[in-house]
Amino acid sequence: MADYVLEVKNVDKVYGHGETEVYALRNLSFSVKRGEFMLIVGSSGSGKSTLLNMIGLLDRPTRGKVIIDGVDTSDLNDNELSTFRNSKLGFIFQFSNLLSDLTVLENVTLPRKIQGTVHNSAEEARTLLKTVGLETQMNKFANQISGGQAQRVAITRALINKPSIVLADEPTGNLDSISAETTVQLLKSLNRKLYQTFIIVTHDRHQFGDVDKVVTIKDGRILKEEVEAKMQ
């Protein structure tokens, strides 16, 4: 049996009730192997973010299961989900997702503080910030740096707890093309270096070049699942 870091099984997500009921996801199933760099693509409104919310345990599916590292997350309560997110998942959102009242360094070490393992966290955060070229910006408040820099800080924050899966929703969506390119290269090189699984939602798959897997979604269903996807 393959070493699956993520298994999505027959997931439905329904918003609203009765008349206003919307199927954002419909009977979705797929699996991801450890260390894969995977893209979720599709047009706007197709259900990409909803799917990422399910994988990221930010919201619960209406039906079906999300299994991460062999743990059926539907069995976890609210507090257990929080702990699980903290240790197993790293998040990078489209819009500025740093706490603007904390410094860059404080933002990066926050997951460690939440985890209660602050020992060495500042040193590790510094090392990571150096990798992304932000060692000089560490003591600035998060709202005093550029959007591209903030996105790189978010990446280091997503990595500090050595999660099994790093999730990103349109991480370049809000950036100029140069910052976007830097971010893409950074994500890919980190994936190779750290052997962590990256699942990235994008509407622009070309930006990412060759990846391990691409899942295309349309109207909440899987349209296409490609492995070892080469850039056309």
Next chain:
Amino acid sequence: MDYRAQIGIRFITRRKGSLIAASLAVAIAILVVQVNSVIFQGLYDAIVRDQINYRFGHVYITREEDFITKSDFVLVNWLERIPYVQAAAPRIDSSASINATIDGKIIRDYSVPVIGVDPVLDREASTMAQTVGDGQYVSYRNSVVLGAIVDRDLGGPQVGDTIKLKFKDQHGNDVLRRLTVVGITSTAGSVGLDNSIIMNIDTLREIIDRPHQTQSIIVRLNDPTKDQDVKDLFLAAFPSNADKFKAQTIEESAETTLRGFRSGIALINLVGYFGMMSSAFAVVTIQMMQVTSKTRDIGVMRAIGSKRKDVLLVFIFQGMVIGAIGAGLGTAMGVAYTAYAKETHMTFQGSLPLEVKYNWTSIIQTDIMAFVLAIVASIYPAYKATKLEPVEAMRVG
């Protein structure tokens, strides 16, 4: 530092507007309570002070429904042997009619209180002698000190002038007397000496035909906390079944005067507590705004692993910051006001000097109450914040 405390502190301290508004609300509530306390407790204490100094002493000895017939000399001597007693003096309260005159014309005839005092003992037992601004205190027989208003109504006799007063003796007969003005008293205060006449107790005894009798003995203590002890000692030595003596502490003797004030103070305190309630509502409102403006941050915290109770704590810590800064500011303003009142010898309506004290117990109580209130006022907004879901982190915009 605990990360929830750190985030809570940053959230509020980096929002100067909210911080200032919320802590000012708390501070002003404290200030209101403090100002009320300075003015109304100060007024109450001032009245107690004046009642002790001029009228009742710390312990006030009378006889049930009659004059004291035992020798005042014996009683005063007995009392002055108690170590807590600084001085004691006999008094008689009576009244006399005066003819009020304007430009030499009599306009009306009215009655004024007359206080009979022992010229020597009274200087020790009361501070009435110190209120004489012009002239001197009562001394020899037939000497009187006039209250400023009485003097004015009498057409303004000067020290050395002779006045005529009409008394009633104990049998109801009119007694007319010529007396010499030796001093004029104009006191600030609540006891109305300005309306009274002070005279030699022996002269008054003779006028009202009560030789050797005394109406009351005022006892001044060097340790005011021992009033109950002195009262008990006295009543034990002169049991009430024999002499029918009555001894009262100042709280008892001035009860009628003080009772009204006490309920007034209770009412004013109520106003203070309403002020506290409204500042609590201000804190609730500001905290709700904080929660709304931090919705995405809360979502991000939840997404990266904070639990609901962590979010709750963030806003409780915010409440603590508001409470602490508000309490600090409020105390500073309150103490500054108290210091100002003390320095400037603040008076009530320009006449009664307030008895201003730093009441640290009450200050600390008010502070703790305001601090706790700021936290309590944060509970509902904090609870609302815990209801936000992690998906808030994903919200667009």
